[in-house]
Amino acid sequence: MPEAKEVFSEIENRIKSKPEKTAGLNATYQFDLTGESWTLKIADGAATVSPGAAQSPNTTLIASTDDWMNIATGKLNPVQAFMQQKLKVKGDMGLAMKLQGLLA
Amino acid sequence: MSDRLVTDVSVSSRPITESPLTERQWVRRGELLEAARRVFERDGYHAATVSSIVQLAGLSQGAFYLYFGDKKAVFAALQEEMATLLRRRIYWATRDESDPARRLEAGLNAYFEFYDEYRNWMRRLTVEGLGIDESFEARQVQLYETLAGGFAPTLGELGVRVPAVAAAALIGMAAQVAYWKHYQSQDGSSITAATLARACASLFLHGAASIQASQPEGDANA
Numbered sequence: 001m002p003e004a005k006e007v008f009s010e011i012e013n014r015i016k017s018k019p020e021k022t023a024g025l026n027a028t029y030q031f032d033l034t035g036e037s038w039t040l041k042i043a044d045g046a047a048t049v050s051p052g053a054a055q056s057p058n059t060t061l062i063a064s065t066d067d068w069m070n071i072a073t074g075k076l077n078p079v080q081a082f083m084q085q086k087l088k089v090k091g092d093m094g095l096a097m098k099l100q101g102l103l104a
Numbered sequence: 105m106s107d108r109l110v111t112d113v114s115v116s117s118r119p120i121t122e123s124p125l126t127e128r129q130w131v132r133r134g135e136l137l138e139a140a141r142r143v144f145e146r147d148g149y150h151a152a153t154v155s156s157i158v159q160l161a162g163l164s165q166g167a168f169y170l171y172f173g174d175k176k177a178v179f180a181a182l183q184e185e186m187a188t189l190l191r192r193r194i195y196w197a198t199r200d201e202s203d204p205a206r207r208l209e210a211g212l213n214a215y216f217e218f219y220d221e222y223r224n225w226m227r228r229l230t231v232e233g234l235g236i237d238e239s240f241e242a243r244q245v246q247l248y249e250t251l252a253g254g255f256a257p258t259l260g261e262l263g264v265r266v267p268a269v270a271a272a273a274l275i276g277m278a279a280q281v282a283y284w285k286h287y288q289s290q291d292g293s294s295i296t297a298a299t300l301a302r303a304c305a306s307l308f309l310h311g312a313a314s315i316q317a318s319q320p321e322g323d324a325n326a
Binding site: 002006072075077080082083089093097 | 134138188191195196197199
């Protein structure tokens with residue numbers, strides 16, 4: 001199982017390599033996992049990932065680190081995770097759903 | 105970073121540029137997809153009906169048609185969703201494995217684990233999916249090509265001279281072995297994904313004589 005840092009790094013790299021996937025998207029995501037937070041900022045095809053909470057995230061995704069990693073690595077369907085309350089979303093739900101297409 | 109078995113795994117049935125669903129719509133669509141998968145697994149594609157899907161989901165027929173045009177459309181969406189999950193699993197199972205032989209085994213293991221988890225869906229897809237129409241076959245061909253294209257560099261590292269052909273054969277072998285385990289062998293279900301992956305990697309790289317008698321466990325005729 002990879003670490004959360006690798007998953008976020010992968011998302012960052014994917015956005016950089018395929019900026020057309022996020023063209024026109026400007027958003028700040030915060031991920032609250034077990035004992036750690038991460039911030040993903042996307043602006044016009046560029047992405048930056050950093051550890052820690054964001055100042056004013058558009059969307060905050062809350063999950064245990066294990067559940068998040070299972071979602072990111074294809075072992076847990078994101079919609080099922082949401083329905084089972086393993087994944088909670090605060091803020092702009094539309095942005096959260098767009099993230100699904102950015103997972104490796 | 106090692107070569108990766110699957111390099112593009114971002115396919116989703118809903119392109120990111122589409123109008124976003126609301127939270128309620130996202131959940132409703134997910135409920136319908138999950139119910140549809142269970143109905144297709146239980147009844148098969150041809151016997152499945154929109155009525156049985158919405159009944160299992162606890163939703164109305166009207167709700168179904170907000171998201172899918174017909175039974176074929178929901179099957180196609182499921183085909184893409186499941187393919188995305190499979191690609192994603194293989195990708196993450198292999199991306200950091202530097203040794204090509206172990207990477208090959210890890211990729212096969214991820215495939216067999218996925219098949220174990222979704223055996224009924226994979227069976228329906230194999231038996232019925234390709235016969236629905238050409239678009240279903242095209243999606244399945246695309247998935248196989250993506251998987252084979254991901255395995256080919258690893259096979260090249262292992263000294264295989266025509267990696268593209270070998271990778272296509274590898275995917276075909278894995279699909280058939282998984283089907284055999286679940287639907288043809290009387291006691292194949294006791295074989296773990298890891299054991300099957302090890303046996304298949306060995307078979308593929310070193311020939312059938314290389315498979316140890318103890319693997320796959322539980323079936324000496326494997």
